[in-house]
Amino acid sequence: MNNRASATQRARQSLCLGAGLVAAGIAGSLAALPAFADYEVVTVTNGGTIDGVVSLSGAVPAEAPITTTKNQDYCGSSIANPTYMVDSSGGMANVIVYLKDVTKGKAPSGEPLKLVNEHCMFSPRAQGAMVGEKITISSDDPILHNTHPQSAETNATIYNIALPFKGFSVTKPLPANPELIKVKCDAHEWMHAWIMEIGNPYYTTTDSAGHFTLKDVPPGNYTLQVWHEAAGEKSEPVVVTAGKATKMKITLAAK
């Protein structure tokens, strides 16, 4: 059985490589190849910096607090809604900021990403990642959580790991695709986090004032992309000059 099946698989792989580019469905599967393969690590000695702020225009949507429905003795009966975290000057937190289509530049940090289950929420809410990077998932809560990343587009499970008690942590690789991952905890249905896989290490997430910095960018013309779970995405052209900081102001509209 195994021999026959593997022969089928080999034949199918051949077909994918041969005819894949003309068949849209099969071509989609080729996207499974890590985008890291398209990125070259070089020593950046004359890099520039992109320094900016992402703001929300107009009134901040009034989001009702999360009403917890289980483990209230630990989680409390309600939790502040984290969808729009906007400060008094409009700066918005939890916006993923990255450069698109960068082919060469600095090395990735090599440190695993972190995703912490704390006080019945995920932290951080949103973060970028190198394609296929490792992620350390941990729990600070004395209750059962499960960390369940799924494709944001199709809901297909990537994996689903139990975090049964406080202090447990595990490190797992992210898959080569999809690009945008939505993480949920089934045991506490209000818990969500977002991870965007990016083909280069020039990504960050805005802080509580909406501020971000991308360092050691080789001089040149780029497209800066921002993404927020509710306010959507936007891209802006940016020119990076050797040894200089380019200032950026990006505004997203509430939806």
Add this chain to the structure above:
Amino acid sequence: MSFRVARLVPFVAGLLLGVGPAVADTGEARDGKVVYDRWCVTCHGAQGNGQGEAAQYMSTKPRDYRQGTFKWRTTPSGSLPLDSDLEHTLLNGIYGTYMPSWGFLGERSREDVIAYIKSFSPRFATEKTQDPISIPPDPGYSDESVTRGTGVYQKYNCSQCHGAGGRGDGPSAHDLKDDWGNEIVPYDLTKGHVKCGDTPTDIYRVFMTGLSGTPMPAFSDSMSPADAWDLVHFIESLSPRYVKNVAGTAANSTARVNP
């Protein structure tokens, strides 16, 4: 060799091997389509999307094959099942659902239909299958192990979904959904059957690998094999219907086939 030629070579090789342009025409998958169209299509649908004509009448929905997501596997959470895992489900059926045992089809037909089912998801062509999790031999059912297993059930907070008594009525039991947005309930462990086989090894595997596509997570990263066997014995203690193996078993024991 240029990039373009390199891509063409396996294609031409495929033609020389008599492999047609569509996946469904390759060897066993072609024969499997005949089996599928006769026996499987009514529930699982011609597109393999789990939306056959009869699916609307079922509370546990037929599998949608397009994501390559399968509940019952010997492999780690989220990974593809092995052919032998799909064979196990075909042979055993899924207790408490409309999925019967397909033992009468014969091994050859089951192999063919497995090849066809795999053709619905591109993952089987692009991803490597992972090794099964290792399962040490069952040390055997005993009252001492059940007592320890009670502690394991509490320590790992299984009651969050399955409830203090294992009846599937924990605090998180009531608003769970699967990957397809269907409501799904934690299993009532006191029924005395586990859906995908009732041997101690089957029970061990279910909670260690988790049920992909559902809220049931994998515990293989957090639970030791000793704790896991104690938990199996605790679950077995919840119903007289479970076949308790007092003598213990060797690893990789085969599951009992439904009568």
